[in-house]
Amino acid sequence: MTLKPIFDAIEKSAHRIRDAITNEDLCYSEQCNATGDMQLKLDIQSDLIIAEEFSKISAIKAIASEEKEEAEILHENGKYMIAYDPLDGSSLIDVNLSVGSIFGIYDGEFQAKKMLASVYVVYGPRLEMVTAYKGSVRHFIFRHGKFMEQETIKLKEKGKLNAPGGTQQHWPKHHKQMVDSLFNEGYRLRYSGGMVPDLHQILLKGGGLFSYPGTTDKPEGKLRKLFEVFPFAFVYETAGGEAIDNKGHRLLELPCDDPHETTPCFFGSKYEISKVKEAYGV
Structure with missing residues (x-):
């Protein structure tokens, strides 16, 4: 069919x-x-x-x-x-x-x-x-x-864009250190507050990182698995990138028990996701 x-x-x-x-x-x-x-x-x-x-x-x-x-x-x-x-x-x-x-x-x-x-x-x-x-x-x-x-569209091994979501005052310390380390490598900030335009830009420009961590005000993240996270994880993996949660699990392996369930999420080229895993100890 x-x-x-x-x-x-x-x-x-x-x-x-x-x-x-x-x-x-x-x-x-x-x-x-x-x-x-x-x-x-x-x-x-x-x-x-x-x-x-x-x-x-x-x-x-x-x-x-x-x-x-x-x-x-x-x-x-x-x-x-x-x-x-x-x-x-x-x-x-x-x-x-x-x-x-x-x-x-x-x-x-x-x-x-x-x-x-x-x-x-x-x-x-x-x-x-x-x-x-x-x-x-x-x-x-x-x-x-x-x-x-x-x-x-195919993602490169390493990109140049850094799109960190969430309010910085609520970020975990290790997440802020990871975001800052990418900027110190010369990554450029790109964050509009819209998931679609930011992830689209990273895809068309060849790579980078979009992150929405668990925060003190939203420990399970803000973005919804069914409507936002899983579809973009599918896009990024198909394009040669990776998509994981804060524990290093593939987003496409996570269960979903409620239509509005959320999760911390990271989408990017392989290099940037390796940096996330290093920062989060996974």
Whole structure:
């Protein structure tokens, strides 16, 4: 069974979400999402757009979204489960920075070991899409009315960018030392507060490190396994990089017992991940 109808639905969603970002109200709604964050009206609208497009595909059994409390069954006889963050970094929209959508496509159950593919979309000066599927990471740019493939993305052994997430005052001491050591090696700071644009930049520039540690205020990290962590871990590993937690475990080997479960996470080229393992003693 091909995933093409799912990729097509993601493309359609991307066009509709881009139009909403351009033309719709940026105000906050009266609601909070499942983890207590205030929702922009665009968060809710993006979630509805994606759910509507996926509902048309009988092969999709269930969907789970950052904006939904629990998974939603679409087609009982479906095969695929899709977890998605409809509008990652939405708080950046009012200052006109890039934001994105993230999708993890799972075979039958929401577990990393069951992931078949992942996709993310970047809404920036250009509309872009990256897919990780069947051993390759492919980069597309929307031009002349369609997504046109640009290249296959491969990470270098070592990069130049350092994107450290979380509030520094809450970082563990050994994490700060690791971040500082990379800067002392000449790494450049790149951090927008949006997971999609930061991880996308590291990928397209050939490598580096994106880190979101466990902190004193969020010991289990902030980023959610199903919607954010697993999909990007799949992308980075497929591109020749690595993705681990603070104990040195592959992110794609972690269990997930709740749709909104979080974990500390590190994504990067092999050299940077070796530095993380050294700093964390794993």
